[in-house]
Amino acid sequence: MTDYLIKNGFVFDPVQGINGDKVDVAIKDGKIVDAGDVTNPTVIDATGMTVMAAAVDIHAHVAGPKVNVGRNFRPEDKLFNGKAGSGIKRMEGGFSVPTVLRTAYLYARMGFGFSMEAAMPPLYARHTHEEIRDTPIIDQGALPVFGNNWFVLEYLKENEIENTAAYIAWLLNQTKGFGVKCVNPGGTESWGWGMNCETVDDVVPYFDVTPRQIVSGLIAANEYLGLPHCMHVHGNSLGEPGNYEITLDTLKIAEGYKPQNEFGRDVVLHNTHLQFHCYGGESYASKSFESKSKEVIDYINSVDNISYDLGVVTLDETTTMTADGPFEHHLSHMNNLKWANTDVELETGSGIVPFIYNPKTFIAGAQWAVGLECGLFIKDPMRAYITTDAPNAGPLSRYPRVYKWLMSAQAREDMLNNTLKYGDSIRERCYIGEIDREISLYELAMMTRAGPAKTLGLSHMFGSLKVGLEGDVAVYPYNPETDTDDPEKIEYAFGNAAYLIKGGRMIVKEGEIVDMGNKRTFWVNAKVNDNPMVERDISEKFRRYYTVTQNNYTVEGHHFVPNPYVIEVDATK
Amino acid sequence: MAKVILTPTQTPTLFLEAENITPDVFAGKTAAEIAALHGFVGKTTVTLGDYFKVEGAGGQTAADTTIVINGDVSRVKYIGMKMTAGEIVVNGSADMYVGGWMIGGKITVNGNIDAFAGLGMTGGEIIVNGNAGNYLGAAYRGDWRGMQGGVIRVSGNAGSDVGTFMRGGTIIVGGNIDVHVGTHMEGGTIIVKGNAKSRVGGQMVKGTIYVYGDIDVMMPGFQYRNDVDLEVDGQSGKFALYEGDMGERHPKQKGEVIYGQLYMKY
Ligand SMILES: [Zn+2]
Numbered sequence: 001m002t003d004y005l006i007k008n009g010f011v012f013d014p015v016q017g018i019n020g021d022k023v024d025v026a027i028k029d030g031k032i033v034d035a036g037d038v039t040n041p042t043v044i045d046a047t048g049m050t051v052m053a054a055a056v057d058i059h060a061h062v063a064g065p066k067v068n069v070g071r072n073f074r075p076e077d078k079l080f081n082g083k084a085g086s087g088i089k090r091m092e093g094g095f096s097v098p099t100v101l102r103t104a105y106l107y108a109r110m111g112f113g114f115s116m117e118a119a120m121p122p123l124y125a126r127h128t129h130e131e132i133r134d135t136p137i138i139d140q141g142a143l144p145v146f147g148n149n150w151f152v153l154e155y156l157k158e159n160e161i162e163n164t165a166a167y168i169a170w171l172l173n174q175t176k177g178f179g180v181k182c183v184n185p186g187g188t189e190s191w192g193w194g195m196n197c198e199t200v201d202d203v204v205p206y207f208d209v210t211p212r213q214i215v216s217g218l219i220a221a222n223e224y225l226g227l228p229h230c231m232h233v234h235g236n237s238l239g240e241p242g243n244y245e246i247t248l249d250t251l252k253i254a255e256g257y258k259p260q261n262e263f264g265r266d267v268v269l270h271n272t273h274l275q276f277h278c279y280g281g282e283s284y285a286s287k288s289f290e291s292k293s294k295e296v297i298d299y300i301n302s303v304d305n306i307s308y309d310l311g312v313v314t315l316d317e318t319t320t321m322t323a324d325g326p327f328e329h330h331l332s333h334m335n336n337l338k339w340a341n342t343d344v345e346l347e348t349g350s351g352i353v354p355f356i357y358n359p360k361t362f363i364a365g366a367q368w369a370v371g372l373e374c375g376l377f378i379k380d381p382m383r384a385y386i387t388t389d390a391p392n393a394g395p396l397s398r399y400p401r402v403y404k405w406l407m408s409a410q411a412r413e414d415m416l417n418n419t420l421k422y423g424d425s426i427r428e429r430c431y432i433g434e435i436d437r438e439i440s441l442y443e444l445a446m447m448t449r450a451g452p453a454k455t456l457g458l459s460h461m462f463g464s465l466k467v468g469l470e471g472d473v474a475v476y477p478y479n480p481e482t483d484t485d486d487p488e489k490i491e492y493a494f495g496n497a498a499y500l501i502k503g504g505r506m507i508v509k510e511g512e513i514v515d516m517g518n519k520r521t522f523w524v525n526a527k528v529n530d531n532p533m534v535e536r537d538i539s540e541k542f543r544r545y546y547t548v549t550q551n552n553y554t555v556e557g558h559h560f561v562p563n564p565y566v567i568e569v570d571a572t573k
Numbered sequence: 574m575a576k577v578i579l580t581p582t583q584t585p586t587l588f589l590e591a592e593n594i595t596p597d598v599f600a601g602k603t604a605a606e607i608a609a610l611h612g613f614v615g616k617t618t619v620t621l622g623d624y625f626k627v628e629g630a631g632g633q634t635a636a637d638t639t640i641v642i643n644g645d646v647s648r649v650k651y652i653g654m655k656m657t658a659g660e661i662v663v664n665g666s667a668d669m670y671v672g673g674w675m676i677g678g679k680i681t682v683n684g685n686i687d688a689f690a691g692l693g694m695t696g697g698e699i700i701v702n703g704n705a706g707n708y709l710g711a712a713y714r715g716d717w718r719g720m721q722g723g724v725i726r727v728s729g730n731a732g733s734d735v736g737t738f739m740r741g742g743t744i745i746v747g748g749n750i751d752v753h754v755g756t757h758m759e760g761g762t763i764i765v766k767g768n769a770k771s772r773v774g775g776q777m778v779k780g781t782i783y784v785y786g787d788i789d790v791m792m793p794g795f796q797y798r799n800d801v802d803l804e805v806d807g808q809s810g811k812f813a814l815y816e817g818d819m820g821e822r823h824p825k826q827k828g829e830v831i832y833g834q835l836y837m838k839y
Pocket of ligand 1: 059060061118272273322389392
């Protein structure tokens with residue numbers, strides 16, 4: 001394997017406290033080594049450029065059945081934006097729901113090395129893994145959803161943490177999953193009865209359990225197992241005006257829980273796409289709606305065991321997709337466009353609706369503001385990660401544009417003054433106009449690399465350029481000394497990496513994708529004590545309720561996960 | 574006005590995708606430059622010169638460029654796609670997507686056209702002195718934004734799914750029309766001077782459809798309102814007004830619910 005030496009770049013690595021210093025970065029046998037330890041390296045001249053560890057995406061929807069339904073029912077999403085193959089690249093296409101190849105190429109061009117698929121319905125884990133397998137270059141993992149799963153609801157009604165943990169361990173193994181995702185806890189199941197959960201103490205019909213019990217039980221089970229990642233929640237009442245109260249109630253459930261793991265993770269709850277959960281007021285009208293991002297993030301700043309990602313609205317035409325079936329149904333009634341929903345037996349639901357975040361409406365502009373505020377109010381950027389909940393709040397390809405808005409008050413002012421029709425009412429109803437903070441490159445590296453890697457329990461591999469970590473390095477054509485004059489340069493540079501080295505292989509060379517890498521699928525194998533009761537419950541549920549047998553459910557590693565990276569966890573204490 | 578004459582020299586074995594045949598692309602180019610423009614046949618890239626003899630030159634702008642195609646191009650797709658101005662005259666029949674996403678200018682086809690003509694068009698004029706295929710003035714597959722402006726006038730018959738998701742503009746069909754007319758229509762006007770078969774105005778929200786002849790099977794979601802005397806496209810007569818589709822969600826304007834309107838000539 002080739003050794004690499006990246007010379008003369010401005011390096012940003014918060015883990016090592018490197019803030020724009022000119023440090024040489026060396027890679028040998030796929031890992032970061034001391035600059036003196038490479039022999040005959042290929043030298044990359046990064047003069048005038050920014051060097052960071054490859055980025056880590058903690059939450060995106062890029063593989064699986066709902067992404068694919070999105071592709072199927074939005075052929076217009078590929079209209080006029082397909083690109084013929086060239087060199088090593090095959091044909092790519094799609095804007096909000098790109099093909100697996102475009103997803104990989106986009107991530108590579110943006111300098112990413114790892115992406116977490118944020119919601120895998122266990123029953124369709126095979127499909128999810130087939131898409132992950134077909135997405136080259138980047139390492140990926142997937143989070144199975146647990147928040148409306150019948151086993152979990154039944155165990156947590158009685159607060160049976162050990163049984164919940166045993167079931168989680170079994171399901172992670174069966175689905176080759178990475179951690180515990182929880183979407184609209186209890187609400188998606190309630191929707192089967194035409195209801196929803198609108199407070200954390202609403203009772204799920206038939207199961208007689210509340211969102212509070214589900215969230216606290218999943219945190220407890222997650223820490224019982226000592227999983228690398230924490231419980232990853234998309235709370236109740238997403239997108240509803242006034243929902244910041246239920247968000248605060250959900251976050252407060254984490255009080256008293258301490259992280260128990262051997263991966264250096266220090267949070268117990270990750271609240272995804274926080275932007276959608278910080279709304280005050282009673283409607284989307286400019287007279288009523290208001291941002292409550294400050295109230296929510298003040299709370300997060302006051303504790304140390306919660307992280308979140310932003311979910312910034314990028315003001316595009318996109319495709320929303322979530323396991324929050326009731327929310328998608330609600331959305332389809334708002335915009336009257338096409339809608340797909342499904343009930344995943346015993347486990348979850350899902351829905352898909354195209355959506356246009358129109359900058360000429362008050363509410364889309366306000367959502368844009370709230371998302372950025374979520375990134376700007378944080379005191380410790382190691383706990384706030386930049387996402388667009390792709391494609392829900394905006395397409396994956398817009399990450400660099402979000403960086404621009406976070407890093408440049410001028411770019412935000414330009415939006416408020418020139419692009420958004422209701423800039424004045426947005427200033428009035430949101431905090432955006434009062435914030436002059438500009439995220440620095442050092443902080444950006446925390447919010448896109450060091451932070452998400454730590455919360456995923458992968459800081460021993462990703463997120464830094466420390467010796468011994470994976471040889472995943474991105475070089476961007478951005479000069480932190482001279483390119484600060486124009487915010488557009490941020491957007492361009494972070495969407496057009498000059499170099500990406502991944503696992504010691506050069507993927508992007510002088511802006512061109514030249515290698516498909518050695519893609520790995522990460523999953524967590526948690527060992528627990530034998531639990532005959534849970535085993536019996538599982539075979540009973542398959543016998544009585546599932547439409548498939550257990551043999552047709554298991555994700556067989558050799559076929560679906562041909563290049564696994566398994567993280568072993570031992571909870572047999 | 575500058576004129577470019579394209580004379581077909583061979584029929585593509587598959588189909589020639591020629592989105593470059595527009596006044597916008599031809600403007601400012603010589604015959605040799607036009608002949609060098611690319612097209613696609615299957616997965617191969619070809620040039621227009623491989624399939625046409627090119628004479629004349631483009632004008633300074635699209636507006637002063639006329640393209641005349643002398644011959645049969647019924648295996649050539651995307652003629653006039655996205656054109657903004659100028660004129661195209663086809664002396665023969667053309668394949669799919671004539672004037673797709675057209676913005677302005679005029680296309681005249683002295684022959685027949687295949688499906689998807691005027692797809693999502695926002696302006697301009699398409700005149701067909703023959704028959705038209707399916708999905709005339711409709712939306713691209715999956716899209717909800719069909720024809721939004723301009724005029725399509727067909728002398729002969731039209732196929733099925735005309736004006737699907739139409740939002741504006743006018744489609745006039747001189748002859749008969751096949752099933753599914755103005756499905757999901759949210760604006761604009763469709764005039765059918767011959768007969769229609771069935772599913773006229775299904776899921777129609779807004780807009781107007783006139784049928785001079787018979788409708789074989791009426792949609793159950795339409796309700797008779799009253800008779801009116803009208804002049805439509807220069808012809809006057811007595812029409813029965815139906816409103817629908819009652820199965821669809823309808824917007825309100827000044828407190829009144831807006832329905833799609835279907836006029837049937839007596
Ligand atoms: Zn999400």
